[in-house]
Amino acid sequence: xxxxxxxxxxxxxxxxxxxxxxxxxxxxxxxxxxxxxxxxxxxxxxxxxxxxxxxxxxxxxxxxxxxxxxxxxxxxxxxxxxxxxxxxxxxxxxxxxxxxxxxxxxxxxxxxxxxxxxxxxxxxxxxxxxxxxxxxxxxxxxxxxxxxxxxxxxxxxxxxxxxxxxxxxxxxxxxxxxxxxxxxxxxxxxxxxxxxxxxxxxxxxxxxxxxxxxxxxxxxxxxxxxxxxxxxxxxxxxxxxxxxxxxxxxxxxxxxxxxxxxxxxxxxxxxxxxxxxxxxxxxxxxxxxxxxxxxxxxxxxxxxxxxxxxxxxxxxxxxxxxxxxxxxxxxxxxxxxxxxxxxx
Amino acid sequence: xxxxxxxxxxxxxxxxxxxxxxxxxxxxxxxxxxxxxxxxxxxxxxxxxxxxxxxxxxxxxxxxxxxxxxxxxxxxxxxxxxxxxxxxxxxxxxxxxxxxxxxxxxxxxxxxxxxxxxxxxxxxxxxxxxxxxxxxxxxxxxxxxxxxxxxxxxxxxxxxxxxxxxxxxxxxxxxxxxxxxxxxxxxxxxxxxxxxxxxxxxxxxxxxxxxxxxxxxxxxxxxxxxxxxxxxxxxxxxxxxxxxxxxxxxxxxxxxxxxxxxxxxxxxxxxxxxxxxxxxxxxxxxxxxxxxxxxxxxxxxxxxxxxxxxxxxxxxxxxxxxxxxxxxxxxxxxxxxxxxxxxx
Numbered sequence: 098x099x100x101x102x103x104x105x106x107x108x109x110x111x112x113x114x115x116x117x118x119x120x121x122x123x124x125x126x127x128x129x130x131x132x133x134x135x136x137x138x139x140x141x142x143x144x145x146x147x148x149x150x151x152x153x154x155x156x157x158x159x160x161x162x163x164x165x166x167x168x169x170x171x172x173x174x175x176x177x178x179x180x181x182x183x184x185x186x187x188x189x190x191x192x193x194x195x196x197x198x199x200x201x202x203x204x205x206x207x208x209x210x211x212x213x214x215x216x217x218x219x220x221x222x223x224x225x226x227x228x229x230x231x232x233x234x235x236x237x238x239x240x241x242x243x244x245x246x247x248x249x250x251x252x253x254x255x256x257x258x259x260x261x262x263x264x265x266x267x268x269x270x271x272x273x274x275x276x277x278x279x280x281x282x283x284x285x286x287x288x289x290x291x292x293x294x295x296x297x298x299x300x301x302x303x304x305x306x307x308x309x310x311x312x313x314x315x316x317x318x319x320x321x322x323x324x325x326x327x328x329x330x331x332x333x334x335x336x337x338x339x340x341x342x343x344x345x346x347x348x349x350x351x352x353x354x355x356x357x358x359x360x361x362x363x364x365x366x367x368x369x370x371x372x373x374x375x376x377x378x379x380x381x382x383x384x385x386x387x388x389x390x391x392x393x394x395x396x397x398x399x400x401x402x403x404x405x406x407x408x409x410x411x412x413x414x415x416x417x418x419x420x421x422x423x424x425x426x427x428x429x430x431x432x433x434x435x436x437x438x439x440x441x
Numbered sequence: 442x443x444x445x446x447x448x449x450x451x452x453x454x455x456x457x458x459x460x461x462x463x464x465x466x467x468x469x470x471x472x473x474x475x476x477x478x479x480x481x482x483x484x485x486x487x488x489x490x491x492x493x494x495x496x497x498x499x500x501x502x503x504x505x506x507x508x509x510x511x512x513x514x515x516x517x518x519x520x521x522x523x524x525x526x527x528x529x530x531x532x533x534x535x536x537x538x539x540x541x542x543x544x545x546x547x548x549x550x551x552x553x554x555x556x557x558x559x560x561x562x563x564x565x566x567x568x569x570x571x572x573x574x575x576x577x578x579x580x581x582x583x584x585x586x587x588x589x590x591x592x593x594x595x596x597x598x599x600x601x602x603x604x605x606x607x608x609x610x611x612x613x614x615x616x617x618x619x620x621x622x623x624x625x626x627x628x629x630x631x632x633x634x635x636x637x638x639x640x641x642x643x644x645x646x647x648x649x650x651x652x653x654x655x656x657x658x659x660x661x662x663x664x665x666x667x668x669x670x671x672x673x674x675x676x677x678x679x680x681x682x683x684x685x686x687x688x689x690x691x692x693x694x695x696x697x698x699x700x701x702x703x704x705x706x707x708x709x710x711x712x713x714x715x716x717x718x719x720x721x722x723x724x725x726x727x728x729x730x731x732x733x734x735x736x737x738x739x740x741x742x743x744x745x746x747x748x749x750x751x752x753x754x755x756x757x758x759x760x761x762x763x764x765x766x767x768x769x770x771x772x773x774x775x776x777x778x779x780x781x782x783x784x785x
Contacts, residue, residue: 108735358481375493377486383476383491387447387448393734
């Protein structure tokens with residue numbers, strides 16, 4: 098899922114996302130609640146009409162942004178008091194409030210309100226956080242008012258196997274249509290993350306989608322799919338694109354590198370997207386060096402094509418029983434360090 | 442002609458310009474010569490391949506930017522010495538050098554190197570400038586090496602009728618395929634500009650295209666067509682779009698105005714472009730207020746649709762002999778001051 102934090106995937110038109118094969122977009126409840134406000138989005142017809150995106154949408158609960166962006170947080174059983182990162186105004190988010198906002202926004206998939214501690218985290222606070230997340234999950238479910246929206250629960254527990262198992266059990270008890278794994282990509286190592294996923298893999302119910310939140314690089318995607326993950330969201334394709342980095346079938350390219358200034362080849366000859374069918378690396382480098390908006394736009398869109406194509410290849414490889422070869426291929430590309438790549 | 446100063450119309454994809462009906466784009470010789478350099482563009486296949494734009498292109502001579510952007514200018518008969526606005530490096534532009542650069546860039550239409558004094562300008566210096574421009578025109582023509590490029594001459598002379606006539610005569614003597622009117626939109630009033638165009642109208646040869654450089658607003662376009670102008674270039678559609686201003690069939694809209702925050706209507710219900718078919722004014726205002734790139738992108742593209750549609754309507758009205766009505770309609774829209782408009 099490409100991420101449209103404030104109701105727009107940065108620098109990309111909705112019809113381009115559609116053509117790239119994006120099936121679901123993520124939008125951030127925290128950002129939209131602050132600006133323009135859930136009531137305003139509702140008044141303008143809900144998030145699909147607001148964004149001009151008729152396909153599927155997912156909103157997060159806002160909890161993660163309260164932890165990562167907002168100021169002066171106070172966590173209570175009732176919810177979290179904080180100050181807006183935009184204007185410092187005092188705000189309060191709780192399971193009931195988060196779900197009410199998400200009901201107003203109107204995405205197809207909404208997320209339970211959870212607590213997401215930064216890692217590393219001591220066992221005591223982590224345990225209390227997991228139990229509070231379980232209580233907040235039941236309150237989120239009770240507050241949910243729209244049958245046309247699917248509520249997903251979130252498994253927390255950091256890198257602690259016992260707490261992960263407990264959180265998964267509490268989440269499964271709530272009997273929701275989808276299951277997310279949160280609390281990763283928040284300070285732990287890649288090995289720790291893979292260990293958590295490997296531990297959970299055997300326990301995840303096959304009949305529900307498994308969504309790994311906020312992850313990650315192309316290699317992260319393939320390795321996580323190998324451990325049972327179905328859905329991802331990440332700002333990486335657009336964020337690194339804005340900074341001049343492209344994902345390609347031969348690894349990452351830093352387009353600002355002088356080596357590309359007279360390079361007439363497309364970013365990736367294996368890509369059929371509008372950037373690679375029209376622009377050379379030399380032109381893209383020029384756009385980036387000259388500060389032309391089209392540079393960031395073209396690389397963002399290209400990276401979205403790369404991600405959607407990678408996920409399509411993963412699905413095809415699973416069907417053809419050739420997934421291990423694809424995993425090996427992507428590992429080979431992204432673990433290699435070469436002059437055109439900055440590796441992982 | 443939408444303007445792609447540095448080889449890109451800011452924030453707009455080439456296929457979007459194509460769909461909007463843009464037939465010619467302008468690119469700036471001064472900017473491209475500084476970065477990435479004419480040799481590099483040539484090496485990457487010329488400006489059409491570089492920009493991914495197979496339709497027509499026009500490059501200016503670079504002279505206007507030397508006057509408006511570069512520093513420490515010294516004007517000699519040979520040419521103009523100046524310092525780059527990017528890095529202060531010493532550079533020199535002459536008729537021969539400008540045409541050589543434009544031959545390398547490879548646009549379909551190229552411009553003779555002229556001197557463009559700011560207005561108001563005393564008759565003495567203006568007269569000298571007109572005569573130098575005439576000598577530089579002959580040198581530009583002599584330096585031109587490519588038969589697949591059309592060289593246009595530029596009529597100067599400020600607001601002085603006698604000097605305008607003299608400059609026109611010298612330009613016509615060079616017997617070039619197109620004729621540009623320069624030296625306007627450089628400090629004179631609207632009335633002075635229209636007076637110059639009215640004076641020249643009776644003298645312009647019917648069989649050559651008449652190109653008014655660097656103009657202007659929608660009203661400027663229609664009023665100038667009434668005085669015999671065929672071609673325009675201006676950064677206005679994209680520049681004001683980036684600043685949140687949209688041209689519509691009911692005048693200019695400043696989308697940052699709070700009045701639009703819950704407005705579910707499209708920018709302009711008379712527009713069939715991708716912005717108006719998908720986005721509400723309320724959403725566009727949100728994008729602008731939130732600093733989302735799509736806001737500037739959508740308004741820039743919308744304004745280009747407005748301009749190309751206006752020119753298409755002008756052509757149709759001339760064929761149908763209803764041009765005076767169209768002129769009256771556009772005057773009524775853009776001379777009216779209303780709460781949603783900032784007038785001219």
